[in-house]
Amino acid sequence: MTPRRQRMTAGDKTICIPVPEEIDYLHLVSDRKAFRRYLDRVITEHPELFPAEITQGYCFHGFVTSGKLNLVTRRIRLKSNREAYQLRPDSVMPYMIGRTDEVEKGLYLRRYGVPYEGLAHVLGHSAKYWYRATQALGRPSIVGTTVKTAAALPP
Secondary structure, three states, X not given: OOOOOOOOOOOOEEEEEOOOOOOOHHHHHHOHHHHHHHHHHHHHHOHHHOOHHHHHOEEEEEEEEEOOOXXXXXXXXXXXXXXXXXXXXXXXXXXXXOEHHHHHHHHHHHHOOOOHHHHHHHHOOOHHHHHHHHHHOOOOOOOOOXXXXXXXOOO
């Protein structure tokens, strides 16, 4: 597999898919048939993560490569309306700014007011990186957020 770097354009959408730790994501994404089987299973188990039109079919629509994370993700295009979606594993932060296991401690400490410079000193990266990591959490649209348990939402 030789993934091409594709430029994201306005209107591109991202679907965050669950990928258990025991699955080798890099191998999975490079094997078209295995990825389709896996994605079909995820669509069946978690239909709320996908647009309703996914039931009318999809096709693979290239790759997106993050050089910073050394990660390749697949894109799909819906057959019904030709809209394209990037499929991002749940182990990666929105906008592929970092991996969740690398960012979680910094975000936890930020909750208690640890300054960005302190996070950078102890955990690495720069103060600007940690600022952007906290801001990335607020970027996803609340309207498009998946709610699995409506009873858990505040009134």
